[in-house]
């Protein structure tokens with residue numbers, strides 16, 4: 111397959127542009143390029159950028175991508191983006207990729223400023239309201255979910271209880287002692303309705319992976335774990351701007367793409383990991399990926415389906431709630447999927463052949479999903 | 488809101504050219520949104536392009552300032568600008584967009600903060616910047 115550039119343009123002005131923030135420079139260049147190609151943002155399904163996060167660019171322009179590249183390695187980042195985009199298009203990960211650059215290098219308008227005070231949209235429209243980061247922002251949609259679907263505080267607590275059961279089987283888990291729903295609900299209130307035991311740990315650690323071709327994989331000492339499928343997406347840098355507080359668009363796109371590309375159905379998944387920075391994440395993941403109908407994941411977990419011996423073992427290392435959480439937990443979820451596929455997990459799921467691993471970035475800002483298997487597809 | 492504020496002022500936004508109309512509006516006691524002249528989409532946060540159809544043909548208008556309580560958390564951890572516990576809320580405006588805010592003139596408790604309760608905007612003066620906050624309103628008003 112040959113990949114071509116079909117649109118190209120710069121910002122309307124160049125030089126000194128004090129009337130535009132950095133994100134708007136990206137957008138101005140993007141709109142001119144879309145016009146050059148005769149496209150609208152809705153026609154774009156892949157976004158690559160550096161300097162600004164691809165989350166910011168996609169949300170600002172109104173793009174729901176199924177492929178993103180935020181590779182940021184300095185001035186040549188955009189060459190890399192073009193290369194990645196070509197590979198992505200050849201692989202079928204995206205059909206129409208937009209690569210943007212914008213930099214208020216001289217005027218310094220709207221650069222930086224994350225949580226509190228500053229010119230970014232996040233700083234302007236979420237920073238002033240006393241956000242404490244993930245504990246108050248990741249969690250803010252849960253009361254809406256409770257009202258919409260009738261989830262109880264006890265059912266939310268049950269997520270932590272079940273994951274502690276898995277952690278109890280794992281000698282490397284930070285917390286291993288069994289807990290009850292009452293223990294969870296009596297733990298310190300962090301951000302109502304979230305108690306301490308419904309929030310992830312804060313620990314130190316690391317992890318790494320090595321990948322090679324399937325042909326070479328047999329030459330290595332351990333049982334190969336094959337990548338059967340994958341997906342990715344971004345939604346919004348601001349949780350208040352989620353299209354639906356009770357569902358992650360990034361989960362739906364990334365998870366759907368991963369399952370489609372792996373050519374699997376829900377019944378094929380033997381083992382599942384959902385990045386659990388907070389107790390509601392597995393509920394969002396199970397529903398957004400279609401393992402449960404809307405509103406039914408709390409009951410699914412309460413009924414024991416995700417616990418040891420259940421139909422869909424989930425977060426079998428104990429998860430971010432009990433195993434460990436260094437800040438960027440996704441690597442640990444991947445490590446547990448690999449262990450399960452190798453058959454070497456402390457809480458091994460007997461006969462597991464397909465593992466789905468769903469990660470989150472930011473506060474429902476982004477998602478990546480990997481389907482692994484221990485047999486050649 | 489002043490009496491519920493802690494020792495330090497809340498972190499204040501630094502407007503950009505694309506958001507200036509919003510912050511000029513709050514200073515003037517107005518909640519200003521944008522509407523696309525091509526597809527009618529109403530949106531926040533401000534930007535001179537429609538995120539629904541990519542049009543640059545958008546206008547600023549003054550919103551009703553009315554909305555409802557979509558969801559919230561009550562933060563129990565210490566924050567330098569707040570005397571806790573305090574609620575951080577997502578408000579759904581009558582015109583459609585959602586925005587983060589605080590709820591004032593209301594106990595910061597689950598009993599007092601009832602989802603879908605009608606709200607109206609109010610503005611907290613911070614010198615050059617006024618921050619839009621929301622307070623309960625009678626549903627018939």
Ligand SMILES: [Zn+2]
Pocket residue numbers: 523524525526527528537538539540541542
């Ligand atoms: Zn429009």
